[in-house]
Structure formats: structure tokens, C-alpha cells
Amino acid sequence: MIYWQHLTRQANEAHSQAAYSDALELARKALACAEATFKNDFANDAESAVSAVIVSYLNLAEISISMKEWLVANAYFERGVHFLQSIIVAPNLQPEHRELIEKTASHIRFEWELFSQTYGSKLALAKRNHRINWLKQHAQLEPQWQAGYGY
Template sequence: MIYWQHLTRQANEAQSRAAFVDAHELNQKALACAKATFPSDFDNDAESAVSAVIVSYLNLAEVSVSMKEWSQADGYFSQGVSFLEQVINAPNLPSDDRTLIDRTASHIRFEWDLFKQTYGSKVEAGKRLGNFALATSAMG
């Protein structure tokens, strides 16, 4: 968890300097770190373990917005929700942990809805452009 905190702090500093590529890379490393230690961290402190992963996804979405990578940001929200769905479906999950995950999922869905309200048309435009590029390359 200490390494995750270090990476997250560095990513936040990079973002505040508008070094978005560095911030994105550091946030990806932080996410990988949080996910790698998740099972043992979850057993020791479920709230901190879940928070580390979800904060990493939200930070990645935020830096993607700063880079105007709307579809990428949308994908990070989606991945965060999918992660929580996997965790909540674990067998023998204690009810306190289930409540924590439900609360966290509600929060990330709320943030995702705000993102879609603000940038939804840009996400859709990017998808249309991506589909057009795929169709064009398939024709050539």
C-alpha cells in the first residue's frame, strides 16, 4: 500500500504540472500495484484495498479527460465498475464488505454519470470516428 501511495502522490504532482503523459503512466503503475496486492490487502483492510483500486481508476479517468481522451476515460469508469462487480461476486463475502463495495459502486457510477453528462457526446463521436476508421481500413 505504501508503494501505491507513493506512485499516486507522484501522479498527482505530475498532473498538477500538466505532465499528463507522466501522470497517466504513474497512475497505471499505481493501479497495477493496487491490483497485484489486492487479495492480501483486502483481507487486512477491505476499505483501503477497494479504495486504492477505485481511486486509481478514477485518477486514470481524470488524466484521460485532461488529455481529451474521452473514450479512454469512459473505459476506465467501466473497468472500475467491472472490478467491483467481480469483487462483490466473490463467495463468502462478509456483509460489511458487501456494503462497502455497494457504496463504492454507487459512487463510481455517480461519477461516471456526471462524466457522461459532460462528455457523452464526445465519447460517442470518438466511437463513430473509430468505427469509421475500422471500416475504412477494412476496405483498403
């Protein structure tokens, strides 16, 4: 947990200095650290373990927002919710842990909704452009695909 805290502080400092690439790399390392030790940390201190992972996802979303990477930011919110969903379905989850997960899920959904309301038009445009680029890329591949089958 100490290493996660160190990485998170460094990521936040880099983010505040607009060193977004560095912030992103450090925040990704912090997330990897929190996820790698999650099971052991959860057994010892569930609240700290859950907080570390979710704070990492939220930090990554914030950095992505600063970089105007709307799709990436949205994906980090989504991944945070999915992470919590994977925990809450665990058998024999203690009631206090279930409550912790539910409160944390409510918080991340609130943040995600705030993001969606604030940047919804930019997110929609990014999704549209992503689909257009995907279609363009696959349209370029189509003649090669057809040539392979004798069309």
C-alpha cells in the first residue's frame, strides 16, 4: 500500500504540472500495484484496498479528461464499475464489505454521471469519430480480404 501511495502522489504531482504522459504512466503503475495486492490487502483492510483501486481508476479518468481523451476516460469509469461488480458477486462476502462496495459503486457512478453530463457532447463526438475511423480502416481492408477469396 505504501508503494501505491507513493506512485499516486507522484502521478497527482505530474498531473498538476500538466505532465500528462508521466502522470498517466505513474497512475497506471499505481493501478497495477493496487490490483496486484488487492486480495491480500482486502483481507487485511477492505476499505483501503477498494479505495486504492477505485482512486486509481478515477485518477486515470481525470488524467484522460485533461488529455481530452474522452473515450479513454469513459472506459476507466466503466472499468472501475466492473471491478466493483466482480467483487460484490464473490461468495461469502461479509455484509460490511457488501455495503462498502455498494457505497463505492454509488460514488464512482456519480462521478461517471458528472463526467457524462459535463463532457457528453464531446464523448458522443469521440464515439462517432471512432466508429467512422473503424469503418474507414475496415473498408480499406475489404479489397484485400476479397482478393484472398478470388472476388
